[in-house]
Amino acid sequence: MHGIEPDQIKTEVFVLPVAGSYEKEGSVSNSGRWVQWRYKAVEPPADSMPDLEIMHLVMLKLKELYQADISAPQREAITRLAWDYGSHVTADAVAKEINGYDLVTGKMMESFALLKDDGTTSSGCWIYCSMYSEAEGNKAKKRNPQDTHPKKIGLHADWSWCWPLNRRIIYNRASVDLDGIPWDSERPVVIFSPADKKWQGDVIDGGGLPINVADKGAKNLPFIMNAEGIGRLWGYSLVDGPLPEVYEPWESPLGKNLMSGTMNDPCTFIGKFMNERGTPDKYPYVGTTYRCTEHWQTGIMTRNLPWLVELVPEMYVEMSEELATEKSIERGDKVIVSTARGDIKAVAVITRRFQPLKVDGETIHQIGILWHWGYSGMAKGDSGNILTPHVGDANTTIPEYKTFLCNVRRA
């Protein structure tokens, strides 16, 4: 398929059994910039181990081998690599390294502002500096459910820890005026107290006093990551900017863009490999991919859990009653969904939750496609991601998997 010969590829792959996320201790991030500590809930099955432990054992062995072989190239990169975990590595020990050590005193770095470029400090990642402190230990483990904000706006700053410096709402200086008075007195994020010249509430951006209170010349502007310190109405670092535009996806059912002169974003990344482009005459319906509650990602864990497989045993797609009638598909029928890149087999779930769309006088049907299945496991099936186009967003390269052209027929 597509001219790939596995035995001509000069890479050897070892697949080792690792523990799932509930079978080991470590941290979890979210889009709120939190680092939340999680504990081991169950033992991993059979011989699987946390990947941290596997990496530790591999490195110990590598060090041994490199130490013994004086002729190995660039061996100091391995032999002199700091690897001070002892015989048993813990995620907590790694958390400390990511936070950073004062290499002179051996104590935890308290802030990224104190990091130096003279070799006296270390930190795995500056944004996580202050996550671990001498006084409070591993702040990602914090679990105080109380809202500690003075006006109880729901900040809950004592539940886990977020970067940077546990500042829950970044650029929060924009929520006060030049005198430090909050724009919204009911729900202030930060509150300046003129009496003792201190900020209350969230961790103030930049630490300085309000502009009208501070010394002349001090900037203390809210948008600290912009050179000019203030917000921007449009992003001039966007490759397809500066103004936002609505484009049709790479595979669109429409002949023209109803909201702009240009059909597609001209800066889109378009994959060259296994990326045939479909057209509405052969693929008249819009396909989208999504998840179900019971399965997770490729399903390699969930499709091996009997109670979850019982709930959702087979790969399925969803469509409207109208589309089903048009294609003579009945509930429970096996169907084949195809795109220019391939086809898959699935069970048809027909639902009134899908409604045909009326766009520019045309009826456009949508098909919902799951992607949790694969070729191995207790429950096998085709993956929806065989169908999706390899097209990436112009700025982020995030793939356009959620809208493409497809067709469906009874199997």
Place this chain on the structure above:
Amino acid sequence: MIQRIRSFPIGATIITAIVIACLPAFIIRYLYGLGAISNLSDGRPWGLWISFDLYCGVALAAGGFTLAAVVYIFGQEKYHPVARPAILTAFLGYQLVILALLVDLGQPWYIWHAMIFWNWHSPLFEVAICVMTYTGVLALEFSPAIFERLNWNVPLRIIRAIQIPLVIAGVVLSTLHQSSLGSMLLMMPYSLNPLWYTPILPLLFLTSAIAVGPAMVIFESTISSRVFGHRMGQDVMAGLSRTIPYILGIYLLLKLVDLTARGSVGLIFTAYPLNLLWWGEIIIGVVAPIVLLSMPNVRQSSRKVFWSAVLVIVGLILNRFNVSMIALAPRPGTIYFPSLMEFAISIGLVADALLVIMLAHRLLPIAENHELAEGQELVEGQEAI
């Protein structure tokens, strides 16, 4: 002189073959469970065995208590010759019920739990206790046949002494459990079709059982007179057949008054298709026998009486199947028809009972000219005539 019974009639061979052929079904049931041999399911947990072996089996054995009452309590001596065969039929009918339960119950080795765990509110508990006790009563009522054969005079005298209390006990117990089989269905007002569901179901069950008792005696006596060569008195036949229309008449009246009082009379025309079964039960099992057996020329003909009795029996079987299966809605989405092995179990049990009847007629003084008259005893060394 004992009348010569043909040795090894072909019938016995065939029936024995049937019993043996049905044996594997029993073995599989105990080794693998009920799902392995039946089409029963959570949607239809009761099927052929409950409808036929339990419901029909108990009702068709009503000849025992009705005849015993007629002879021993109401003093109608002329029916004496058919009393013992009726009791034998009833005894074997109840054996069949118990054996069928030993197959149908999920854990029949715990059947004795009903003797120590009592739920007085449960109609099925009532049925269980009464059936158990009544089977014992029937055994005792039948025992004289065995004692006569074995020349055991003392036990014979004891049983004869308690004959009347036994018969009264038999009537009481039968009244209770024949009606309680109907009471069991009172728990399903939402599943049993309104053409059949009524608070007076216990009374209807009892009445139809009393009606089918004499019909079964007619049926059984006619058959055994052909197979074993016994003669049944003409006046006995006529007498039995005369009572049936009265009882069926009461039954019909009860049914119609009940339907009217509940405002459900229209259903006999509108509740298609189940109303067809209702009409079937009523025409075949009630109206036709009433009409036929009211006619003297029918009652005088043994052949016509026999077939009228068959109509009553068929109607009764249809009624019991209607109330316990066909008009009793299963859980939604369930379709049930008995499996081949379910039929094998029921057929095997009936064949087994027939074999025992044949053996009994062969070895024991069952028929009229074999039984000792009241007060007679066997003298040492004397053979029964």
Place this chain on the structure above:
Amino acid sequence: MSKGVLYDANKCIGCRACQVACKQWNQLPAETTTNSGTLENPPKLSARTFTKIHFTEAENNGKFHFVFTKLQCMHCEHPACATACPVAALQKTKNGPVIYDDNRCFGCRYCQVACPFGIPNFEWDKPMPWIRKCTFCADRLGAGLEPACVKTCPTGALKFGERDDLITIARERIAASPDKYVNHIYGEKEVGGLSWLYLSPVPFEDLGFPTLGVEPVTVNAERAMGAVPPMLVAVAAIMTSVYWVIQRRQKMSQTKESDKNKVEVTK
């Protein structure tokens, strides 16, 4: 005194965590299922599945509703199964749960036939089969805990508490959002009241709930069983009297006969 659970279909998201929590707590094996064209599985309750979520696409007042309903034993106030069971293997406890004792059961399956909701299920594939159904986590309740399904529900669609309090809460919810709820608490009065109470945005019959009256299904059977002792006495008395009367009449006619003979002899 008696506990209950209030299920609010408006809060349920159909995640089926309750199904899995029940399986986990009761250590029930997974069933082998297929996708028959619905998101619902397993298709029915069974001896291995004590609870499940039923999915309905319904319309009410011109609005489309995707409604989820949780099915399990209703733990009725007047359970048909407890009255039906000849050996009292099923019993209603004061705390609410209808519990099952496999030390008594012999597998007659009357409970299956009697239950108006079709709940008790049987182990058809076992040579030593038992009846199985939701236990209302009676063991957890005994330890002062909530049922496993209630504990795991992420949205609060399941609420455990005193039955009377739950009815009050249910009425308050309906009064606060009359456009969101059908004005009926299913289980408040049905067949004498259930421990499991339901609120829904669409009529309950659209969700497959049986339409039941307020009278417990046990009423007629209880009346019939109550009549047993008097019937016993009455029939015994009548039969004894009839026997006695007929015996007397026979004796009288025998005496008349012998008197007649005597007269004839003396003549």
